[in-house]
Structure formats: structure tokens, C-alpha cells
Amino acid sequence: MKNSILYCLAAASLALSFFFEYAPESSTTFSGASVVATASLLPDFSGDNGDENRPLATASDSAAYSHYSQALGLKxxxxxxxxxxxxxxxxxxxPYRYGSNSKSGTDCSGFVTRVFKEVYGITLQRSSRSMFEKVKRVGKDEMQSGDLVFFRRGPGQPIYHVGIYLQDGKFAHSATNGGVMISSLNQPYYHRNFYAAGRVDLN
Incomplete structure (x- = not known):
């Protein structure tokens, strides 16, 4: 009887040691929420954008992309x-705050300038109209992530709004009626007032 108990304990100890040896050890924190970097059920992805040196997605990358996908509503x-x-x-x-560009409040061009400074280390012009004068125009069907999208209220009207294109027709911007958010170029208001897209020279 004693030997049977000892065998059971040894088997349980072996099983537990196997589990803890392969359990993930790290976690990544997003906006105060801890997301454990577990092995993804999805296969590793390599970039298909011509960058052969781009590393394969890791388990922590998978967790990060899942978080961004949910937070931004993107596939x-x-x-x-x-x-x-x-x-x-x-x-x-x-929140939206005219003339500001901080986390306590920002207008549309303030948001764009801060993102480009943080992500690319580039200082853009402060107004949407000045930004438009410095970008390379691209067609609506040629837009890439990071391009700028500009809006005006009809022919001959000045540009009054700017955002950062992400993908699938969606862009990030600071709107007067909601602050920094993700919107779609297919929404009637933005579809009607979309003027042009432009690409910033990142070199």
C-alpha cells in the first residue's frame, strides 16, 4: 500500500515538473492588462512586403498583434x-483639445505630429494644410499604413482635418466629437469629405 502511494506521488511529481518546465515564463502588459505570452495557435508569419530580413512572429508578437487587432478593430x-x-x-x-498635442488633449494635427515623432522620429508641420504641402500624393487605392489622409468640405474649400491611414479603409485621428479614435473612410461623412492621401518621406 505504501509503495503504491509512493509511486503515485512520484508520477505526480514527474508530471508537474514537465508542466512547469514548458509553461510560459513571460508576460506582456498592455494598458494595465497583463497578457500572457503563450504559444500561438496560429503559424509563424514572415513579412511578405519584400523585407527578407524581417523576423518570424514570436509568441509575444502574436499576443501583441491580437491586442492591437482588438483595440483598433483591425484584421x-x-x-x-x-x-x-x-x-x-x-x-x-x-480627448479632443484644439491647439494641443498631449495625452490630456489633442487636435487632429497635434495627434499626427506626436505619432510621427514617436514612431518615426520625424517632425511634421503643425497644421493639416502645411502637412499636405509636404507630402507625396498617392491614390486612394494605393494607400499604405502610415500614409496621411486629408479632408475638406467641398471643392475649393481648405483642408480642415488629417488622420493616419492604417488599413482596410480605416484611419486613426482626433475628432472634435470623440477625441482620438479609429474611423472608416467608408462612413458617409468621411467618404464625402475625403480629399486626398499623402505619403511622408521617412528617409
């Missing part, structure tokens, strides 16, 4: 710019 392919996604996510919910 990600796991090869997007994590720095851009993380920075935009950190700004979501910041």
Missing part, C-alpha cells in the same frame, strides 16, 4: 508595424 496579418500600432493604441481615447 491584422501579423507583419504590420508594431511600433505604429502600439503608439496609436496608446493614444486611443485621448
Amino acid at each position: 491584422l496579418t501579423y507583419n504590420e508595424d508594431q511600433n505604429l500600432l502600439r503608439t496609436v493604441t496608446d493614444w486611443i481615447g485621448t
Whole structure:
């Protein structure tokens, strides 16, 4: 009887040691919530954007992309710019404040300038109109993540709003009626007032 108990204890100890040896040891924190970096059920992804040196997605990458996908409402392919996604996510919910560009409040151009400074180390012009004068125009069907989208209220009217294009027709911006948020170019208001897209020279 004693031997049977000892055998059972030994078997349980062996099983527990196997479990803890392969249990994930690290976690990544997003906005105060801890997300354990477990092995993803999805396969590793390598970038298909021509960058052959881009590393494969890791378990922590998978957790991060899942978080950004949920926070931004995007369907990600796991090869997007994590720095851009993380920075935009950190700004979501910041209230609108005309003439400001801080986490306590920001207007549309203030938000764009801060994101570009944080992500790319580039200082943009402060107004949406000045930004438009410095970018390279791109077609609406050629937009890429990180391009700027500009809006005006009809032909001949000045540009009054700017945002950062993400993907799938969605862009990040600071709106007067909600602060920093994600919107779609397919929404009637933005579809009607969309003027042009532009690409910033990151070199």
C-alpha cells in the first residue's frame, strides 16, 4: 500500500515538473492588462512586403498583434508595424483639445505630429494644410499604413482635418466629437469629405 502511494506521488511529481518546465515564463502588459505570452495557435508569419530580413512572429508578437487587432478593430496579418500600432493604441481615447498635442488633449494635427515623432522620429508641420504641402500624393487605392489622409468640405474649400491611414479603409485621428479614435473612410461623412492621401518621406 505504501509503495503504491509512493509511486503515485512520484508520477505526480514527474508530471508537474514537465508542466512547469514548458509553461510560459513571460508576460506582456498592455494598458494595465497583463497578457500572457503563450504559444500561438496560429503559424509563424514572415513579412511578405519584400523585407527578407524581417523576423518570424514570436509568441509575444502574436499576443501583441491580437491586442492591437482588438483595440483598433483591425484584421491584422501579423507583419504590420508594431511600433505604429502600439503608439496609436496608446493614444486611443485621448480627448479632443484644439491647439494641443498631449495625452490630456489633442487636435487632429497635434495627434499626427506626436505619432510621427514617436514612431518615426520625424517632425511634421503643425497644421493639416502645411502637412499636405509636404507630402507625396498617392491614390486612394494605393494607400499604405502610415500614409496621411486629408479632408475638406467641398471643392475649393481648405483642408480642415488629417488622420493616419492604417488599413482596410480605416484611419486613426482626433475628432472634435470623440477625441482620438479609429474611423472608416467608408462612413458617409468621411467618404464625402475625403480629399486626398499623402505619403511622408521617412528617409
